[in-house]
Amino acid sequence: MELIDGKAIAQKINAETKAVVAELKARGRVPGLAVVLVGEDPASRAYVRSKDKMCQELGMHSVKYELPATTSQQDLIARVRQLNADPAIHGILVQSPPPAHIDERAVIESIDPAKDVDGFHPVNVAKLALGDSDGFVPCTPLGCQRLLIESGIETAGAHVVVLGRSMIVGKPMALLLMQKGRGGDATVTVAHSRTRNLAEVCRSADILIAAIGRPHFVRKDFVKDGAVVIDVGINRVDDPGSPKGSRLVGDVHFDEVAPKCRAITPVPGGVGPMTIAMLMANTVESCRRSASRGA
Ligand code: GUN
Numbered sequence: 001m002e003l004i005d006g007k008a009i010a011q012k013i014n015a016e017t018k019a020v021v022a023e024l025k026a027r028g029r030v031p032g033l034a035v036v037l038v039g040e041d042p043a044s045r046a047y048v049r050s051k052d053k054m055c056q057e058l059g060m061h062s063v064k065y066e067l068p069a070t071t072s073q074q075d076l077i078a079r080v081r082q083l084n085a086d087p088a089i090h091g092i093l094v095q096s097p098p099p100a101h102i103d104e105r106a107v108i109e110s111i112d113p114a115k116d117v118d119g120f121h122p123v124n125v126a127k128l129a130l131g132d133s134d135g136f137v138p139c140t141p142l143g144c145q146r147l148l149i150e151s152g153i154e155t156a157g158a159h160v161v162v163l164g165r166s167m168i169v170g171k172p173m174a175l176l177l178m179q180k181g182r183g184g185d186a187t188v189t190v191a192h193s194r195t196r197n198l199a200e201v202c203r204s205a206d207i208l209i210a211a212i213g214r215p216h217f218v219r220k221d222f223v224k225d226g227a228v229v230i231d232v233g234i235n236r237v238d239d240p241g242s243p244k245g246s247r248l249v250g251d252v253h254f255d256e257v258a259p260k261c262r263a264i265t266p267v268p269g270g271v272g273p274m275t276i277a278m279l280m281a282n283t284v285e286s287c288r289r290s291a292s293r294g295a
Helices: 006-026 042-058 073-085 104-110 122-130 139-150 170-178 198-203 254-260 271-292
Strands: 032-038 061-067 091-094 159-163 187-191 207-210 228-231 235-238 246-249
Touching (some): 006 042, 006 139, 006 271, 032 042, 032 073, 032 271, 042 061, 042 271, 061 073, 073 091, 073 104, 091 271, 139 228, 139 271, 159 170, 170 187, 187 198
Parallel strands (some): 032 061, 032 091, 159 187, 159 207, 207 228
Antiparallel strands (some): 235 246
């Protein structure tokens, strides 16, 4: 069994990104990312901080807005429009999910698609579906695909089961894997909580991508011998034995599943660091595109 070291692969990609940032800077361009968080959810705050910190490490410009939970949709959209117009900003990310009184779709649609480094805007979703490579692809599925490529795991002709159908991971993951070319050409099944004989469907996978958002959901009877398992889940569970009283676990019951696998990602240290690495890469790419447009 091979442990796929997402942290090490992300570090390699971040080093490449840092070199591109330096080149752009030498030409007077500094890639800039704006991250907007509404509300006080502790996990979201931690993510937003780690994105901000990574920008600094790579030499990028970054701004972070932590807005109160009472922020109106109108004020949030006004902030997004300001960032759309700001030439120092190439990427805009509004942390999901926002508080219940905010219509997330309306906020996403207010982001300039050329700065939508999350790939959530309908224009970018359509470009992914069309196979048009000048859009942006959501960072988590892009990171999963990159993990497979960097680990030498062939997707062409493989049966990949994507467990989960969210707009952030499951749906774009399936679209990416069925594209033609490197990291694609897979036979894709999208399974979810309503799938009949779910364990059996998952067991038919050569590559299983778990993104269902439930701790330890994937047990050993879901996995074929010699399969590759990518665990997208980040679930905080109670753990009275740990200093914090809780710990992070994936959607996969790692101890049970790992011995059956050809390769598997750990949680933490698997997909998580790749998501941030892809966000940085998308932001730098956005800056590069704006430079070539002469903006
Ligand atoms: N919440 C969980 N994952 C993501 C992500 O990739 N982008 C944003 N904006 N919010 C998220």
